[in-house]
Amino acid sequence: MSQPLLEVKGLKKYFSVKSGFWGKEKVVRAVDGVHLTVYPGETLSIVGESGCGKSTTGRCILRLIEPTEGEILFQGRDIRALNAAELRAARRDMQLVFQDPFASLNPRKTVGQILLDPLIVHGIGTPAERRKRVEEMIEIVGLTRQHLHRFPHEFSGGQRQRIGIARALILRPKLVVADEPVSALDVSIQAQILNLLKDLQREFQLTYLFISHDLSVVRHISDRVAVMYLGKVVEVADKTVLYERPIHPYTQALLSAVPVPDPTREVKRILLEGDLPSPANPPAGCQFHPRCRHCMEVCRTTVPPLKEAEPGHLVACHLG
Numbered sequence: 001m002s003q004p005l006l007e008v009k010g011l012k013k014y015f016s017v018k019s020g021f022w023g024k025e026k027v028v029r030a031v032d033g034v035h036l037t038v039y040p041g042e043t044l045s046i047v048g049e050s051g052c053g054k055s056t057t058g059r060c061i062l063r064l065i066e067p068t069e070g071e072i073l074f075q076g077r078d079i080r081a082l083n084a085a086e087l088r089a090a091r092r093d094m095q096l097v098f099q100d101p102f103a104s105l106n107p108r109k110t111v112g113q114i115l116l117d118p119l120i121v122h123g124i125g126t127p128a129e130r131r132k133r134v135e136e137m138i139e140i141v142g143l144t145r146q147h148l149h150r151f152p153h154e155f156s157g158g159q160r161q162r163i164g165i166a167r168a169l170i171l172r173p174k175l176v177v178a179d180e181p182v183s184a185l186d187v188s189i190q191a192q193i194l195n196l197l198k199d200l201q202r203e204f205q206l207t208y209l210f211i212s213h214d215l216s217v218v219r220h221i222s223d224r225v226a227v228m229y230l231g232k233v234v235e236v237a238d239k240t241v242l243y244e245r246p247i248h249p250y251t252q253a254l255l256s257a258v259p260v261p262d263p264t265r266e267v268k269r270i271l272l273e274g275d276l277p278s279p280a281n282p283p284a285g286c287q288f289h290p291r292c293r294h295c296m297e298v299c300r301t302t303v304p305p306l307k308e309a310e311p312g313h314l315v316a317c318h319l320g
Contacts, residue, residue: 003076005207006038006061006175011070013053013060017280026280030056032231034070035306038175043201043208045218045239047254048228049276054211055099057228058177061209062094063087074175092122095168099180101160105152111138111163112148118171133170140203141166141196158189162196169200177209182217194221215258219243227251230287231279233306237313247315249292286318294319 013031018024031053038044046054059065061072063079072079074094082090098104105114115134119125125133135145141162152160161181168176178197182190198221200206212218218225218239225242227235227250235248246252253270260267272291277283283290289299298318306316 002040004037004073005040005075006036006209007071007073008034008036008057008061009071009073010035011057011060011072012068013056013065014068028278028280029231029282030279031060031067032279032282034228034231034233036226036233036236038207038209040174040207041201041205042223043210043221045210045212045222045225046228047212047215047218047225050213051276051279052228053231053279054213054228055179058096058179058209058211062091062096062177064096088121092171093174095171095173095176097161097164097168097176097178097181100184101157101164102152104164105160105167107152110149110151111143114152114163115148115167115170118167122171124171137166137170138163140169140200142192156189157185158192161185161189161193165193165196165200169204169206172204173206175207175209177211179211180213181210183212183214190217197221215254227254230277230282232287232316233314234288234317235313235315236306237315241310241313245313247309247313247320248288248317249294249319250288286316 011031011034015028015030017026017028034057036044046057048054056065060067067080074090079090112134115137116130119130119133124130134148138145138148143159143162155163182193185193194217201208210221222239225237225239226233227248229250235242235246235251242251243255246255253272256268256270274291277287277290285301286299286304289295292299296318304316304318306314309315309320
């Protein structure tokens with residue numbers, strides 16, 4: 001296997017919050033010791049319930065949010081050790097596609113200006129070369145040159161997401177963090193955007209860190225899948241292995257909840273008891289044990305390490 005493009009080791013992000021003016025300060029463990037490895041040309045997806053820390057993980061990797069602890073190695077270089085100028089240069093190779101395409105685009109600028117800005121900031125090309133690259137990119141994502149003179153509010157949600165993808169790719173990055181890029185779109189438009197992302201990956205040799213809560217979408221686009229629960233990665237595997245032979249009880253429950261289009265097919269649903277615990281007061285031991293149907297005494301006291309259950313299949317569970 002080739003050298004990793006991205007390695008995340010022991011990533012943590014804690015937030016301090018107060019309940020009321022005189023309330024006691026609490027620490028919210030949004031990301032609590034995440035380990036990930038992403039290889040060139042692959043799509044690694046992060047899935048989990050809302051509030052599990054997947055989006056915070058993606059933003060910490062790009063240092064849009066400053067991590068509390070941990071290493072983030074991009075092409076062997078520690079991103080956390082870079083100063084402001086070095087980080088700006090490194091971000092040419094790391095870009096983000098936002099969840100909300102409308103909120104992520106400047107409403108006062110035309111599409112042409114939005115796509116030109118990254119090239120100007122990084123000092124790429126002459127004015128004529130920049131205009132040519134902008135015109136080429138807008139056509140690559142399925143829009144026309146006439147769209148460059150319009151403002152974001154003049155487009156549909158799917159078109160705006162195409163513009164967001166064009167902005168992310170205009171610098172020819174190596175890594176793209178896609179933070180739930182299709183969750184705000186209609187189902188028919190979701191398929192178009194997912195196919196576009198796959199086509200662009202082949203054309204530009206891109207590597208994706210794809211964040212989603214939709215397991216059907218993840219199965220379509222991923223090579224490998226990492227499952228997160230309450231700020232921790234609990235299982236990582238090739239998508240085929242994960243969907244056919246999940247080991248962690250949480251992964252099994254997630255997959256059992258995926259809708260099946262065949263009404264005659266009987267599916268055994270695994271219902272989790274209780275709600276997702278608060279990251280400000282996580283359970284001791286395995287954080288999933290209050291909701292786990294296989295809970296043992298060791299689960300209540302000891303945190304299971306993320307270990308290899310079989311080649312390429314990692315799981316953090318005492319049963320695995």
